Amino acid sequence: MFSGEGAMIDEAQRLLEPIKRLHERLRERIVAECERVALEELSRVVADEVAGDTIYAIDRVGEEALICGFSEIARDAPLVLIAEGIGGGAVVLPSGAREEEAVWRIIVDPVDGTRSLMYQKRSAWVLTGVAPNRGAQTSLRDIVLAVQTEIPTLKQHLGDVLWAVRGRGAQAERWNRLTGERTPLRLQPSRATTIRHGYAYVARFFPGARDELAAIDEEIVREALGPVQPGKAHCFEDQYPSTGGQLYELVMGHDRFIADLRPLMARRLRARGLLLGICCHPYDLCTELIAREAGAIITGPDGCALDAPLTVEADVAWVGYANAAIRAEIEPLLQRALARRGLLEKG
Secondary structure, three states, X not given: OOOOHHHHXXXXXXXXXXXXXXXXXXXXXXXXXXXXXXXXXXXOEEEOOOOOOOXXXXXXXXHHHHHHHHHHHOOOOOEEEEEOOOHHHEEEEOOOOOHHHOOEEEEEEEEEOHHXXXXXXXXXXXXXXXXXXXXXXXXXXXXXXXXXXXXXXXXXXXXXXXXEEOOOOEEEEEXXXXXXXXXXXOOOOOOOXXXXXXXXXXXXXXXXXXXXXXXXXXXXXXXXXXXXXXXXXOOEOOOOOOHHHHHHHHHOOXXXXXXXXXXXXXXXXXXXXXXXXXXXXXXXXOOXXXXXXXXXXXXXXXXXXXXXXXXXXXXXXXXXXXXXXXXXXXXXXXXXXXXXXXXXXXX
């Protein structure tokens, strides 16, 4: 299909501008709908039994534009589009093409951070990851191009766009919604050598094992920084219910350590007679290439390279560190806390 790795990455890079333009169209439609429609309508559940996640009314806004946009891109090279809300979780484009003919597998989350945006609490993100088509074996590690575009709340006039090509670094720009101006944006994960006085946390923004996740968080911080002193705060947390948003906070230097361990809680919940709720999926993590190209470190809980199949169903646990010093401080403590609970499986 490609004459070599370099040729494949060159071809993927040609998709950058078309995907950025598609993201802009999706952003425009979603922001316009947020301006037009009442909060109660945007937050209405329209499908609760689909591959991936609950679908709210706001999720449906960009669906037609998503399919049309990638159908245009597929005219030059057939592709498999993977996204929640699509029947079966994937579709081959253009219409009539066969999966084995596809050059690319493209995984998308059209609105990552739906809940924050539909209540106008915080930005959501359009996420896209592009990988050469390796059939069902295609995984996060195969992604060679990633783009994420901020969908701002109505009271924001600025929104950021980030992208990366494997081996060629990460870039970003800031868009002014009022003037249309775009300015380069510097990506720089924190250079701090400790989580002390910084943002660091274990994600627990949905019900289900929050007590266990909080206990792991407390244990890590206590062992890293010692007991809390009266009137002081060792570090802080920011429970941002958007994986793309969490990755953004890492690459912008805002957060120093994030762990999303929800899939590891299944066994603990079963012991309580409970089921595991919503977890992070590959489409939520399809832009983690940007974080790595910007210098952050993204791993599985076992410390190995993060990987997962490009499907809408897989549950994925992940850990992000701003730099190697933060990883050295936290990873042994995280793994000890997990091993003590029988939750750590070495990859």
